[in-house]
Amino acid sequence: QCFVKALDIDPMTSEAWYNLGVSLAPKDTVTVGTGTYTQQECYVKAVEIDPTNAQAWNNLGVSLTSKDTVTVGTGTYTDQECHVKALEIDPTNSQAWNN
Secondary structure (H helix, E strand, O other), rough: OOOHHHHOOOOOOOHHHHHHHOOOOOOOOOEEEEEEEEEHHHHHHHHHHOOOOHOOOOOOOOHHHOEEEEEEEEEEEEHHHHHHHHHHHHHOOHHHHHO
16 A cells, blocks of 8 residues: 555655545554554554544544544543534634534
8 A cells, every 4th residue: 555655754744644544444453563553543643643633533533433532642531522622723624514
């Protein structure tokens, strides 16, 4: 896959992690380097690298059920909190408003 190759070259590329997450089904996994990642873990990597990636925050929220939380860096977020983060970054993000 092109996204995996891009991450092999530069694993600190938020957009590549985001796009890799988009390309995966929720239960799929992908190997990057020596690690295996789920769709949700790709979104986490994307926002850890670039906390201003509104689309990654939104998709991270979508990947959670209403009872789940996710750890990003030192913070823990619910699905709603991920959508709020996306809107704080980009108040015109219609997808985040719809979630």
